[in-house]
Amino acid sequence: xxxxxxxxxxxxxxxxxxxxxxxxxxxxxxxxxxxxxxxxxxxxxxxxxxxxxxxxxxxxxxxxxxxxxxxxxxxxxxxxxxxxxxxxxxxxxxxxxxxxxxxxxxxxxxxxxxxxxxxxxxxxxxxxxxxxxxxxxxxxxxxxxxxxxxxxxxxxxxxxxxxxxxxxxxxxxxxxxxxxxxxxxxxxxxxxxxxxxxxxxxxxxxxxxxxxxxxxxxxxxxxxxxxxxxxxxxxxxxxxxxxxxxxxxxxxxxxxxxxxxxxxxxxxxxxxxxxxxxxxxxxxxxxxxxxxxxxxxxxxxxxxxxxxxxxxxxxxxxxxxxxxxxxxxxxxxxxxxxxxxxxxxxxxxxxxxxx
Ligand code: PHB
Ligand code: FE
Numbered sequence: 001x002x003x004x005x006x007x008x009x010x011x012x013x014x015x016x017x018x019x020x021x022x023x024x025x026x027x028x029x030x031x032x033x034x035x036x037x038x039x040x041x042x043x044x045x046x047x048x049x050x051x052x053x054x055x056x057x058x059x060x061x062x063x064x065x066x067x068x069x070x071x072x073x074x075x076x077x078x079x080x081x082x083x084x085x086x087x088x089x090x091x092x093x094x095x096x097x098x099x100x101x102x103x104x105x106x107x108x109x110x111x112x113x114x115x116x117x118x119x120x121x122x123x124x125x126x127x128x129x130x131x132x133x134x135x136x137x138x139x140x141x142x143x144x145x146x147x148x149x150x151x152x153x154x155x156x157x158x159x160x161x162x163x164x165x166x167x168x169x170x171x172x173x174x175x176x177x178x179x180x181x182x183x184x185x186x187x188x189x190x191x192x193x194x195x196x197x198x199x200x201x202x203x204x205x206x207x208x209x210x211x212x213x214x215x216x217x218x219x220x221x222x223x224x225x226x227x228x229x230x231x232x233x234x235x236x237x238x239x240x241x242x243x244x245x246x247x248x249x250x251x252x253x254x255x256x257x258x259x260x261x262x263x264x265x266x267x268x269x270x271x272x273x274x275x276x277x278x279x280x281x282x283x284x285x286x287x288x289x290x291x292x293x294x295x296x297x298x299x300x301x302x303x304x305x306x307x308x309x310x311x312x313x314x315x316x317x318x319x320x321x322x323x324x325x326x327x328x329x330x331x332x333x334x335x336x337x338x339x340x341x342x343x344x345x346x347x348x349x350x351x352x353x354x355x
Pocket of ligand 2: 277
C-alpha cells in the first residue's frame with residue numbers, strides 16, 4: 001500500500017510502472033467483496049489481482065503479469081476487449097484480447113490465460129492458466145473497466161466517434177461501460193420486448209448510414225394475434241446503432257439467435273469459437289483474418305462483401321476489419337450441448353462440407 005512505510009521502496013515504483021505485486025494488492029474493494037485491488041498509482045489508476053494474475057495501467061499501457069511472465073498492451077485495445085468480455089459475460093468460447101492474453105468460457109467458470117493458445121509461449125513453457133468462478137472474474141473485470149476508463153473514452157464506440165483512452169485518470173464513463181446489451185426475448189417490436197430505435201428514444205441515424213431508408217413495414221394483425229405478429233426494418237434498426245462490434249439479439253427461435261451488429265475499424269477481440277457461426281454481410285465489406293484456434297497459425301483471409309455468407313468453423317479464431325461502418329448479421333446456435341458434441345467428435349467443427 002502506498003502508506004506502508006515498511007514496504008521496500010521498489011514496491012512503490014513497481015506499482016506505478018508495470019510490475020504490480022501481490023504485497024501492494026492486499027486491500028479489498030469495499031463495494032465488491034471478491035475484488036482485490038490496490039490504491040491508485042501515480043497516474044491515478046488502481047491495480048487489480050485475480051488469482052496469480054496482476055493488472056496495472058499507466059497513461060498508455062495495460063500491464064498483465066503472471067508467475068512466469070508479463071505482457072503489455074496499448075490501453076485502448078485492452079479496454080475495448082475488456083468491455084466486450086464483460087458485456088457479453090465471457091461470450092462463446094475464447095475471447096483473446098490479443099495473441100497472448102484472454103479468457104475461455106466454461107459457462108459457470110472461466111479460464112484466465114496467458115500464452116495458452118500461442119505456439120511459441122507453449123513451446124517455451126511460459127504459458128499460464130487459471131480457472132475462476134464466473135462471478136469473481138465478472139466483478140473484477142467490471143471493477144477494472146470502471147476504474148481504467150476515462151470520461152473521454154467509450155470502448156464500444158468507433159475510434160472516429162469517441163475521445164482518447166490515454167492519459168492520467170480523469171473522471172469515468174460508467175454510463176458507457178455499463179451499457180446493457182440488447183437481448184430480445186422473442187423479437188424486436190413485439191409487445192413487452194425490445195422496441196425499434198428512433199430519434200426520440202435517443203438513437204439518431206449514424207453518420208455513415210444517412211442513406212438508409214427509415215421506412216417501417218405496416219403490420220395489421222388479426223384480432224387476437226397482436227401479441228404474436230410484428231415486423232421491423234432491420235436496416236433502419238442497425239442504422240441507428242451507437243456501438244460497434246456488439247451483436248444484439250433481435251430475434252430468438254429456440255436456440256437460434258439472430259445477432260446483427262454494426263462494425264467499424266477492428267473487432268477488438270480475436271474470437272476463438274466453440275461452435276460454428278454464420279456471418280451474413282448485410283452491407284459494405286469486412287475482411288476476416290482466420291487462424292487456428294489453438295496455435296494461432298494462419299488459416300485464411302475471408303473477404304465478405306455485401307450479400308456474402310460465411311460459415312466460421314468451431315476450431316478457428318477470427319478477427320474482422322471493417323474499413324467503413326458496415327452491417328453484419330451473426331447467426332448463433334445457443335445450445336449448451338454444442339461444445340461437448342464437437343469436443344467428443346460427435347459433430348464436425350464445420351457446419352457444412354462443399355465436396
Ligand atoms: C464474432 O466473434 O463472431 C463476432 C463478435 C463480434 C462481432 C462480430 C462477430 O461484432
Ligand atoms: Fe466468432
